[in-house]
Amino acid sequence: MRTVEREEVIPARSGRTLGRALALAVFFAAAGAPGPAAQDAPPRPYREAVDRMRGIGLLEEKAYDFLSRITAVGPRLTGSPQADRAVEVSLRIMEELGFENVHTEPVTVGRWVRGDVEEASIVGQKNGGGDVPLQVCALGGSVPTPAAGLVAPVVEVRSFEELARLGASVKGKIVFYNRPMDRTLLDTFGAYGKAADQRVRGASEAARYGAVAALVRSLTLRVNDHPHTGLMQYEPGVTRIPAAAVSTAGADRLSGLLEEDPELRLRLRMDCRTEKSVVSANVVGEITGSEHPKEIVLVGGHLDSWDLGTGAHDDGAGCAVSLEALRLIKAAGLRPKRTVRAVLFMDEEFGGTGGRAYARAPQRRGERHLFAAESDRGGFLPVGLAAGGGSRAAFERIKTYEDLFRPLGILFISPGGGGVDIAPLVEQGTVPAAVILNAQTYFDVHHSALDVLSRVHPRELELQAVVLAALAYLVAQEGL
Numbered sequence: 110m111r112t113v114e115r116e117e118v119i120p121a122r123s124g125r126t127l128g129r130a131l132a133l134a135v136f137f138a139a140a141g142a143p144g145p146a147a148q149d150a151p152p153r154p155y156r157e158a159v160d161r162m163r164g165i166g167l168l169e170e171k172a173y174d175f176l177s178r179i180t181a182v183g184p185r186l187t188g189s190p191q192a193d194r195a196v197e198v199s200l201r202i203m204e205e206l207g208f209e210n211v212h213t214e215p216v217t218v219g220r221w222v223r224g225d226v227e228e229a230s231i232v233g234q235k236n237g238g239g240d241v242p243l244q245v246c247a248l249g250g251s252v253p254t255p256a257a258g259l260v261a262p263v264v265e266v267r268s269f270e271e272l273a274r275l276g277a278s279v280k281g282k283i284v285f286y287n288r289p290m291d292r293t294l295l296d297t298f299g300a301y302g303k304a305a306d307q308r309v310r311g312a313s314e315a316a317r318y319g320a321v322a323a324l325v326r327s328l329t330l331r332v333n334d335h336p337h338t339g340l341m342q343y344e345p346g347v348t349r350i351p352a353a354a355v356s357t358a359g360a361d362r363l364s365g366l367l368e369e370d371p372e373l374r375l376r377l378r379m380d381c382r383t384e385k386s387v388v389s390a391n392v393v394g395e396i397t398g399s400e401h402p403k404e405i406v407l408v409g410g411h412l413d414s415w416d417l418g419t420g421a422h423d424d425g426a427g428c429a430v431s432l433e434a435l436r437l438i439k440a441a442g443l444r445p446k447r448t449v450r451a452v453l454f455m456d457e458e459f460g461g462t463g464g465r466a467y468a469r470a471p472q473r474r475g476e477r478h479l480f481a482a483e484s485d486r487g488g489f490l491p492v493g494l495a496a497g498g499g500s501r502a503a504f505e506r507i508k509t510y511e512d513l514f515r516p517l518g519i520l521f522i523s524p525g526g527g528g529v530d531i532a533p534l535v536e537q538g539t540v541p542a543a544v545i546l547n548a549q550t551y552f553d554v555h556h557s558a559l560d561v562l563s564r565v566h567p568r569e570l571e572l573q574a575v576v577l578a579a580l581a582y583l584v585a586q587e588g589l
């Protein structure tokens with residue numbers, strides 16, 4: 110390792126350079142150059158470069174600007190006109206920032222449309238009460254109900270094992286999956302993972318026993334009336350029945366009423382549909398490596414989102430921090446030895462066609478993807494790094510940079526990393542990574558109408574970009 114050398118410094122093209130330099134001078138004077146961490150740790154190469162990126166990032170908070178431009182196009186459901194606009198917007202941002210080799214790569218994606226009608230209500234009960242409306246939303250990929258809706262008795266289960274025990278007795282009924290996310294887990298992604306099978310496979314599992322629809326408790330730790338959508342998948346050869354999510358408050362209400370009246374019936378009406386596949390795109394831009402341009406250090410997120418909110422946390426944030434990471438490297442005057450590339454993937458939410466298309470695109474021939482950091486965990490405060498995937502050696506290598514990350518608020522570096530979009534690269538030997546965030550509130554908004562720009566904090570988002578920029582730059586310089 111060595112310190113940043115002169116020839117690595119490329120002139121910044123921005124007309125705001127002088128203003129930025131002055132502002133940074135003020136920043137570092139206030140902070141006491143070369144930064145407080147230098148006093149309690151031995152001097153390290155790269156500290157200056159990382160400090161510079163942190164200074165520029167925290168001062169300018171451009172990640173939030175990029176996020177606001179991406180979310181301004183609206184919900185970016187795969188295959189939708191808004192998703193196309195998001196491709197145009199992010200292409201323009203990359204060009205404005207002076208990234209190199211800026212282009213799109215085609216991805217053929219499915220197109221599911223929510224439609225105009227999604228309603229559910231508990232039909233008038235035996236104690237004489239009127240209909241009780243429930244807040245529901247169709248799950249992505251679901252077939253519609255008959256145009257007039259369907260009315261059927263409801264059976265509540267908490268697991269597929271429980272469903273199997275009920276067997277044919279669920280025939281003609283709506284299966285209501287009501288297993289909540291495990292509140293006792295600190296890892297909210299782990300809690301989500303333990304409950305998501307109901308949403309993804311619930312319809313086909315219920316249809317095996319003759320159920321007419323599946324209703325799934327929303328995957329969130331909050332109890333409120335916002336339904337959370339997400340992907341569901343039909344198993345080949347099994348009858349396709351409609352699948353919807355019900356808000357957590359609605360799920361509790363329904364469960365309580367079922368206890369009083371196990372015979373109660375639910376009305377469900379949805380007119381979602383699947384249309385013809387369309388051609389969409391991944392968006393790619395880079396800082397070409399000065400010594401090993403064909404060796405790629407990738408940072409990325411996904412441009413598509415669900416359609417209830419504007420996908421600010423999921424995953425406008427991942428796109429914004431990827432763009433900002435490259436901007437910070439450039440703005441700090443650094444020219445990495447290996448190529449640092451930002452890839453904004455299309456169609457993560459409906460199964461990752463963008464990630465697969467990227468990995469097998471003709472442009473990949475002759476390229477070697479050393480490292481890929483996927484940001485798809487929201488726009489929250491970074492607290493750790495997961496890196497290395499299955500490679501202990503790569504993890505150990507990145508772990509040696511710990512003291513560079515500590516001043517950025519990184520408390521730990523652990524083995525791991527990865528994501529849907531980079532999975533095809535990881536299968537080919539690319540080392541994965543992910544910035545770990547304080548995601549305690551992520552599932553409050555995830556896949557719901559609450560996932561909007563105002564739920565993202567500019568400074569927390571920026572810190573994620575700074576950590577990503579430092580990580581990408583270090584790997585681009587040092588290799589793995």
Ligand SMILES: [Zn+2]
Nearest residue numbers: 423424457485
């Ligand atoms: Zn996502």
